[in-house]
Amino acid sequence: MAEQKIFGYADRFSVKEGEQIRFYVNCDGSDIAEAQLVRLIHGDDNRDDGPGYIEEEIAHPANGSWQVKKQFTQLGNFLKVDDPENRLKVDGSLSMMAFIWPSMPQNGVRQTIMGRWDTCTNEGFALGINPEGYLQFWVGDGKEVDYVTAEMPLLKHVWYAVGVSFDAGTGTTTLYQESVLNRYNSLIGPAVPYDYASHVRTRLRFRQYNRPDIPFLIGGARDNHVLRGDFVSDLYAGKIDRPFITDAVLPREAMDRVRKGEAPEPGGLLAYWDTAAGYTENGIGHDVAETGPWKLHTRGVNHPIRGMTGWNWNGKNDCFRLAPDEFGGIEFHPDAITDCAWDETRTIEIPHGLKSGAYAIRLRVGPGRGIAEEYIVFIVRPAQPKARLAFLVPLASYLAYGNETLSFDAQIVQPMTGQPPIISDVEIETYEHREYGLSTYNHFEDGAGVCFSSLKRPLINMRPKFRNSWMGVPWQFPADLSIVAWLEHFNYDCDFISDLDVHREGVEALAPYKCVLTGTHPEYVSERMLDAQEDFVAQGGRLIYTGGNGYYWCVNFDPEEDAVMEVRKLDSGMRAWAAKPGEHYLQTTGEKSGLWRNRGRAPQKLLGVGMIAEGFETCEAYRRMPDSWHRTVSWITEGIDGELIGDEGLAYGAAAGVEVDRYDLSLGTPPHTKIIASSGGHTDNYVLATEEILYAYAGMVGTLDYRIRADMIFYTSWNHGAVFSTGSIAFGQALPAKGFEGTASKLLRNVVDAFIKDGPLPGQKWSLEEKQWR
Structure with a gap:
């Protein structure tokens, strides 16, 4: 069977x-x-x-x-041309040209740059790259394929102007290949003595046969299988900038002019896709404008990546909003997926x-x-808000980690965690089914980081029983279920909302609630999410942050299809990849991505604490700090004997760890914030976060650096609003320990019970004493 x-x-x-x-x-x-x-x-x-x-x-x-x-x-992204009248069904002479930046030119399979080609029946024409990495043009009549191949192989991450002219009357075909690298746009520079050029002329034996149902594609070719029907194969890896097609036979001089930045000649022009057109202050959509006579616009499938540097980028401007003409590059990946x-x-x-x-x-x-x-x-x-308490479910972070395969793909996993991963059957299943896409912690096959994640695919590691093998504990959604179980155990009346709901609806999604409780690791947030929560607190709402490494990365959702999230990892932060120079801005909204800290919105400004370290080996207890005995906040620790809090837990045996946040006035922790408790004694697997480091030196580890700790804090806001933060991912997983009667559970009950009541919080009548206390 x-x-x-x-x-x-x-x-x-x-x-x-x-x-x-x-x-x-x-x-x-x-x-x-x-x-x-x-x-x-x-x-x-x-x-x-x-x-x-x-x-x-x-x-x-x-x-x-x-x-x-x-x-x-359908795996892989490409552009599909809207050509209902078959304007691109060229049966005679033609020329095609584009700027390309291949990322896997010698990957052993054919890649189509552009054309009307049917891989199954060998019909049509296309310009592409052969399995050995050489530029090639081919035609097929349904029986045979004839082609012309360049003399010099294409180099990875180098910009080229490539083209072909085909005279159907004589069969004369000229292949055009010239480098357009400058000091900034390619992996290597002008000092490298490499001959990039190739100009080959030959005579093909027959002209193309064009069935009317073959689509014109950019970045792939039509294929067919007896079981699945039509699909797209011969997928291209790399960037394409400003492709065009004409029914004229272009001489080399005309292609040279295009290579130098001129627009293609209008005579015979069938389609010219201006990949640099359409940028706005709010990003760019999925349609690529065609500026030729027939307006044959294209639509991206599986989110080809835009906002990328083009062939003429000169390094001065790092954002497509400033110099859109230099950002015509559209990046394609054969293993991308945003919609099954x-x-x-x-x-x-x-x-x-x-x-x-x-x-x-x-x-x-x-x-x-x-x-x-x-x-x-x-x-x-609920159809209408019913409870005073809401659990804010961090979907953006679930998407960011969706289908991560670090146990297989990341060599750093074992030294990071201090233990070898014990691979589960579910993780093997995830690795085997790459067609369901990757996480934003993975790389595409060509080495580029994954910047889109989507709900429209199976997310295997969101299954509730999933246990992360490289950490050995639940992570993200399965970990957040420990908070859900705690709410259930104590019979709290609680409404569930997602951060995507907040992104869509703003503060109105939160306003009906007295208190909002976060998940264990709400690392990825959009500006709308941040604005809504900040306004909620300022208007008298109460926020409980039961996590660590929260509100860290700036993301956004596709305005046309908000099941898809985008992030760019920049040159700071604990990250699995870094966006290339000039590619730091989100195509979906036009805003800079990366750390919120580097956009002036460090997590400390809202949460009171922010990311300081991560370690995936052991956790520690918190120890009460002097502030915790002050009568303005002593109610938080009521019923807890001794100094230790959270010396129990399902994640490595205690409540403070995995990833930890600290109080930092220099990054915006409110000055009247009280430190209730702090952890300490973390192992050397806990290493200082990279954004904290200006000069690297020995000793930035748990046993030597005082900054590596989880700080539990409390501060008040306007209108009886308040924020309580635990600064630890492991805290939520400590709640079910000891039959839900551990010290972490008792403390959170004190906070939630106080936060869901109207009027001043316990101890606020003594708040004027804070001036003497500090």
Whole structure:
């Protein structure tokens, strides 16, 4: 019997009572899957120190057998030309030209730069790169393929002007290849004595045969398979800038003029895609403008990356908003994915009265111990806010880590964690199914960092039972379920909302609540999310940050399709990759990405603490600081004997660790902030965050650097607003320990119970004493 596997995703993450949610399922080896709606309560299956895995089956009409099928995924990004009248169905002479910056010219497969080519039937024409890395033009008549190949191979990360002219009457074909590298735009510079040029003329034996249904594509070619039908293969890796096609035979002199920056001659011009056109203060969309006579605009598939430097970038301007003409590069990756685009499997309606919380459709196929299982996770919001407390679910961070494969791909994992990863079957499954895309901690095959992540694909490591092998503990959504279990255990009335809801709705999404509680690791936030939470606190709201390394990276969501998130990792911060020079701004919004700290909004300004170190080996307890005994804040530690807080936990045995944040007045911690407790004694696996380092020197490790600690803080805001922060990812996973009766749990109960009440907080009548206390 064939191995059975099942994967799925939904059209949304957050859904209200009475609304519908659509599911998309791919199944190998079976056409029936058993579906069950479940409420997710706790993810960590550690029964020695915690409650173990907990889910609740929910009665729903959708429960039972679902018809499922094998579905295919189009991997790779490319541009598809809108050509309903077949203006580009050139049966006679033609010329094509583009600027290219190949990133994998010798990857052993053919790559199509542009053309109308059918790989399955060998029909049409295309300009591309052969498997050995040479520029090539080919034509096919459905029986044979004839081609002309350049003499010099293309170099990786070097800008070229490339083109072809084909005289259908004589078969004479001229291939054009010239470097346009300058001091800034390529990997190597003008001092390198390499002959980049190639000008080859030959006579092809026949002209192209063009079926009318073959699409003109930029960055790929049409293909077909008996099971999946039409798809795109021969995918290109690298940048393409300002391609065009004409039905004239262009002489070398005309191509030389284009290489020097002139526009193509209008005579015979069929299409000229101005890849530098359309930039605004708010970014650029997916359509590439065609400025020729027929306006044959293109649409990006799987988010080709824009806002990238082009062939003529001169290094002066680092943002496409300042010099758009120098940012015509569009970057393509054969292993990119932002939408699996599967057929819909099932739509269900969320019934009124269903408790707000974390849910999933659980899908199972297969017999006995060979069962395959998928959880398609979502949250349910109330139709109207009901509770005084809201749990703010950090979807942006789930997307950032979605399908990460660091245990396989990152050699630094073992020295970072001090332990070898013990790979699980689920992680092997993630690695095997690269067609479901990567995380923003991964690299594409050509070495570039992944800057887009999407909900429209299976996110395998969001399954509630998932345990991160290189850390050995739950991470992101499965870790946040420890907070969910704590809320459930103490029967708190709590509404669930996602940070994407806040991004869409602003402070209005938070305003109905007295208190908002974050997840364990809300690392990725948009400007709208930050603005909303800052306004919420200033207007009298109360924020509890139960995490570490929060509000760190600046991200945004595609305005046309906000299931897709974008981030650029810049030249600071703890990061898996760094964007290339000149490519630091988000194409989706036009704003600079990177650390919020480097845009004047360090996490300390809102949370009171910010990232200082990470280590994935052990955790420590907090120790109470002198502030904690002051009567303005002593209520926070009421009922806790002794000085230690959080000397228990499901993540390495204590509440302070994994990634930790500290109080820092120089970065905007409010000056009246109280330090309730601090950790210490972290191991040397905890290393100072790179953004803290100006000069590197020995000793920036846990046992030697006093800055490496988690600070637990409290400060008040306007209108009885307040912020309480734990500064540790591990804190949330300490809550279920000791039957939910540990010191971390007791402390958080004190804070939540106070924060959800109207009026002044306990101890505020003594707040004037702060002047003497400090």
